[in-house]
Amino acid sequence: MTQDNRPSASTRSFEEKYVRFRSPEGRAVARAALGTDLANGYTTKDQAAALAGHLGVGTGDRLLDLGAGRGWPGSFIAETTGCGLVCTDLPMEALLSAQENIGALELDASATVLVADGRMLPFGDGVFDAVCHADVLC
Numbered sequence: 001m002t003q004d005n006r007p008s009a010s011t012r013s014f015e016e017k018y019v020r021f022r023s024p025e026g027r028a029v030a031r032a033a034l035g036t037d038l039a040n041g042y043t044t045k046d047q048a049a050a051l052a053g054h055l056g057v058g059t060g061d062r063l064l065d066l067g068a069g070r071g072w073p074g075s076f077i078a079e080t081t082g083c084g085l086v087c088t089d090l091p092m093e094a095l096l097s098a099q100e101n102i103g104a105l106e107l108d109a110s111a112t113v114l115v116a117d118g119r120m121l122p123f124g125d126g127v128f129d130a131v132c133h134a135d136v137l138c
C-alpha cells in the first residue's frame, strides 16, 4: 500500500499475477523445480524444511507467514511441524488460494489467512512464536 492507501505498483503487479490462469504444465514445472506448485517465488520444499528446522516450531506454537502468497512456505511448515499458522498478504486472490490450499491439508492446529500489510501488522507483541517470509520485500 502507498501512504494514501492505494495499492502500490508492486502490489498491483502481484494482484495481477495471482489472478492469472496457471496452466497444468506450469504447475508441473514448478513441482519439478521447487517440489511444490504453491510457491510464487524461489523457495524450494527442501529450503522450507530447513527453515522449519531453524525456526524450531512445533505443536502449541503459532507461526506468522508474512507475504504468504498462496500459503508458501507457512502451510508446509504447519503441516510438517504441527504449529498453528496465520498467513498474511495483500492480494485477496492470493489469500483465497492460500485458504483453499490450507483447507486441503490435514493440519493439527488452527490455520487462517488475513489481509494485512507487512509494514503495519495488526498484531500485538507476543502473539507469534516465529515469523517467516519467503521472497518478500515489503
Ligand SMILES: C[S@@+](CC[C@H](N)C(=O)[O-])C[C@H]1O[C@@H](n2cnc3c(N)ncnc32)[C@H](O)[C@@H]1O
Pocket (backbone or CB within 6 Å): 001, 011, 014, 038, 039, 040, 041, 042, 043, 066, 067, 068, 069, 070, 071, 072, 073, 088, 089, 090, 091, 094, 116, 117, 118, 119, 133, 134, 135, 136, 137, 138
Ligand atoms: C515473490 S511473492 C512470494 C510469496 C510466497 N511467500 C511464496 O514464496 O510463494 C512476494 C509476496 O510478498 C507480498 N508482499 C509484498 N509486499 C508486501 C507487504 N507490504 N505486505 C504484505 N505482503 C507483501 C506480495 O503480495 C507477494 O505475495
